[in-house]
Amino acid sequence: xxxxxxxxxxxxxxxxxxxxxxxxxxxxxxxxxxxxxxxxxxxxxxxxxxxxxxxxxxxxxxxxxxxxxxxxxxxxxxxxxxxxxxxxxxxxxxxxxxxxxxxxxxxxxxxxxxxxxxxxxxxxxxxxxxxxxxxxxxxxxxxxxxxxxxxxxxxxxxxxxxxxxxxxxxxxxxxxxxxxxxxxxxxxxxxxxxxxxxxxxxxxxxxxxxxxxxxxxxxxxxxxxxxxxxxxxxxxxxxxxxxxxxxxxxxxxxxxxxxxxxxxxxxxxxxxxxxxxxxxxxxxxxxxxxxxxxxxxxxxxx
Numbered sequence: 001x002x003x004x005x006x007x008x009x010x011x012x013x014x015x016x017x018x019x020x021x022x023x024x025x026x027x028x029x030x031x032x033x034x035x036x037x038x039x040x041x042x043x044x045x046x047x048x049x050x051x052x053x054x055x056x057x058x059x060x061x062x063x064x065x066x067x068x069x070x071x072x073x074x075x076x077x078x079x080x081x082x083x084x085x086x087x088x089x090x091x092x093x094x095x096x097x098x099x100x101x102x103x104x105x106x107x108x109x110x111x112x113x114x115x116x117x118x119x120x121x122x123x124x125x126x127x128x129x130x131x132x133x134x135x136x137x138x139x140x141x142x143x144x145x146x147x148x149x150x151x152x153x154x155x156x157x158x159x160x161x162x163x164x165x166x167x168x169x170x171x172x173x174x175x176x177x178x179x180x181x182x183x184x185x186x187x188x189x190x191x192x193x194x195x196x197x198x199x200x201x202x203x204x205x206x207x208x209x210x211x212x213x214x215x216x217x218x219x220x221x222x223x224x225x226x227x228x229x230x231x232x233x234x235x236x237x238x239x240x241x242x243x244x245x246x247x248x249x250x251x252x253x254x255x256x257x258x259x260x261x262x263x264x265x266x267x268x269x270x271x272x273x274x275x276x277x278x279x280x281x282x283x284x285x286x287x288x289x290x291x292x293x294x295x296x297x298x299x300x301x302x
Contacts (some may be wrong), residue, residue: 036082037083040066120267127252132198154204178211182212189264
């Protein structure tokens with residue numbers, strides 16, 4: 001049997017060797033996952049009228065690869081598909097030789113999913129609500145201010161007891177409760193467009209965001225080891241706030257083309273993904289008898 005002699009290996013300092021490449025890395029890092037989808041979205045917004053009118057222009061012809069495979073109602077689907085591909089390909093960063101795909105499964109579990117989509121659902125509806133109230137239903141600005149104020153109360157007031165709730169019923173049940181409240185907010189919004197409907201919907205939406213987002217960030221330290229902490233938490237923040245930016249951009253666009261009802265219905269798949277992630281995590285906890293990654297680190301220290 002051959003034994004690898006690590007004493008003969010030469011240690012290299014990656015910081016010294018690659019420091020000159022850092023500017024190029026950050027340039028391409030921003031160009032690919034952020035600016036490319038935004039660039040595609042800007043191009044599609046520019047050519048949407050010629051495409052809808054079936055009128056050929058130099059720009060619509062040059063960008064036909066973005067829209068020619070889709071009907072007019074799904075003009076922006078290529079952007080969503082690109083975001084999906086970027087998200088899936090980025091997960092390769094979490095596969096290593098020691099733990100293999102188990103590390104990937106931990107990272108894309110209920111923690112990131114619940115935090116990301118809990119935030120995206122809230123931001124998606126919150127952004128479109130003032131537009132719907134003022135432009136679609138002709139409410140005065142004072143009514144809009146009251147609705148948003150109570151939404152903010154719903155977002156942050158539960159923070160005084162969310163930690164106690166997590167300790168009492170568990171983090172997964174807290175995330176599930178948040179997803180259920182967001183689902184209830186969607187149902188209320190679909191039920192009518194009176195001022196009480198908007199008020200109650202946004203208030204429930206804020207509370208649901210608090211439970212889902214706080215639960216997801218609380219769960220995150222349980223799904224990575226100490227050596228993975230910086231990479232996993234940094235990736236979590238990047239995914240969460242990128243999702244928030246994308247939801248802000250698409251919320252107004254979807255309202256403009258499809259209306260208020262479709263804005264609400266578009267959040268249902270995201271709420272469903274949160275529930276699926278929670279169920280998957282609960283089943284994994286039930287079938288797993290070993291220590292969690294953070295517990296394993298504590299055992300190694302001892």
